[in-house]
Amino acid sequence: MRTPVAPINKLFSALFRMAASLLTIGLAVYVGFGLLLYMGQEQMLFIAGPGVARPDMARYEWMLDRDGVKLHGWRIPAKSEDAPSLIYFGGNGERMSFAIDPMRLIGDYQLVLIDYRGYGLSTGTPGEVELKSDALAIYDALVERGEIDPGNTHVMGRSLGTGVAIHLAVHREVSALVLVSPYDSVDAVAGTLYPMYPTRWLVRHPFRSIDLANLLKLPVLVIRAATDNIVPPAHTKALYDALPGPKKMLTLPPGTHHNHLYVEQYFDAVSTFLDSGVAQVGVEPTHKM
Numbered sequence: 001m002r003t004p005v006a007p008i009n010k011l012f013s014a015l016f017r018m019a020a021s022l023l024t025i026g027l028a029v030y031v032g033f034g035l036l037l038y039m040g041q042e043q044m045l046f047i048a049g050p051g052v053a054r055p056d057m058a059r060y061e062w063m064l065d066r067d068g069v070k071l072h073g074w075r076i077p078a079k080s081e082d083a084p085s086l087i088y089f090g091g092n093g094e095r096m097s098f099a100i101d102p103m104r105l106i107g108d109y110q111l112v113l114i115d116y117r118g119y120g121l122s123t124g125t126p127g128e129v130e131l132k133s134d135a136l137a138i139y140d141a142l143v144e145r146g147e148i149d150p151g152n153t154h155v156m157g158r159s160l161g162t163g164v165a166i167h168l169a170v171h172r173e174v175s176a177l178v179l180v181s182p183y184d185s186v187d188a189v190a191g192t193l194y195p196m197y198p199t200r201w202l203v204r205h206p207f208r209s210i211d212l213a214n215l216l217k218l219p220v221l222v223i224r225a226a227t228d229n230i231v232p233p234a235h236t237k238a239l240y241d242a243l244p245g246p247k248k249m250l251t252l253p254p255g256t257h258h259n260h261l262y263v264e265q266y267f268d269a270v271s272t273f274l275d276s277g278v279a280q281v282g283v284e285p286t287h288k289m
Contacts, residue, residue, distance in 0.1 A: 045160070045186065045205055046126040048118035051097030062114065064141050069124035071134055073114030074100060075147060084175065084274065085110040085148040087168070089135065089161030091181075095120045102262055107271040112148070114138050128205035132167040139172050151175065154274050157182070159231065159258070163207035170215045177216065178270055180223045181258055183231045184210040184238040192232050213242035220247045221273040223266065230258040248273065 054074070062075040073096050078084075086109040090099055096113035097120055103111050116131055117124035124130065142148040150173040157165025162182035169177045183189050187203035188210075200206075220243050224236050240249055250269045252261060 041202075041204060042127070045092055046116070046118065047093035048116070048126055049095070051095030051115065051120040054097050054100065057097075057100060062112070064114075064138060066134065066137055069117060070122060071114055071117070071138065072121040074111070075142075076100070076104070076111040076113070078108045078110045080108055082152075083108050083110055085112060085142075085153040086274070087112040087139070087142075087148075087153065087155045087165075089155075089157040089164040089168075090116075091159035091161060094158065094161075102267075105267050107275065109154070109274070110148070112138070112142065128163070128207055131164050135164050135168045136171060139168060154178070156180070156270070158261075159183075160186075160207070163209050166209045166212050166216065169218065170212045174218060176274060177218055177220045178223070178273065179220060179239075180261065181225065181228060181231050181236070182209065182222060182239050183207075183235040184242075185235075188238075189231055189235050192235065209239055210242055213239055214244055216243055217245040219273075220245060221269065222247065222249045223252065223261070223269060224249070225252050225256040225258055225261055226254045227256070228258045 057074050057076065060074045060076045062073050064071045086103070086106070088096075088099060088103055088111065090096060090113075096115045099113055100111070103113065114134075115122040117126045117134065119126070139148075143150055153174060154176045155165045155169050155174050156178040157163070158180040159182075162179045163186070165177060165179065166182075168174065185206050185208040187199050187206040187208070190199040190203055191197075222236065222240050222243075224231075224233065228236075240247065250265065252263060252265055256263060256266075
């Protein structure tokens, strides 16, 4: 008995249409999410917005006008007149009004905490070129105003801010550098998080710190959380391995992650490093990378 040809053809035709529909839907989802990554990357990378009012810090407010863009923050003096200065660059969603209190736990330093463009009371729109240019301008203004001593100034960056801190440390005189949750480059991190996309070509703000790492001859302390789903450990290791000068690594205890770092070891390590120099820090990874 022969199998009717027409029903078989109809079955294959239906299966083909179904496969084509699924392929079309899959391609549409892939392209759509890719467009979302490309068009919305500024909103994901720069989580700008207002901070909180700090009337208790009003006398320490610091401002710089850059062609109509107002950069606002605080320069908080140390208790000791000869204490070092510490310039801090925060993460992509961090406002300096929130950073003041934990930063003061590090020790007796003159703190310079200036919000990025679009953050806190700073105006303008953030971008990699703008943030790096602003960092140099802030440093130069501090020197010109006699507010910092270039030979006694440290720089610290967290997450996104490590790219800004590295840029400043390469182009200006800095005594020491602290990098918290650093990365080799934003486009490389994005490639790990979204391996199906050519992130090297999609990311407009790559913050390729790895390209500057070999120029950092000063002492560097790297701090990372026990677990980090935002900056995978391999990207911190890649940057750390590329640092040519004296360096130390601290891995924080279990329970810490990218957005939870404020434990006793965090503050102690930064303070010891800045006070005694990298050779005396005495911190090592708590586990192998």
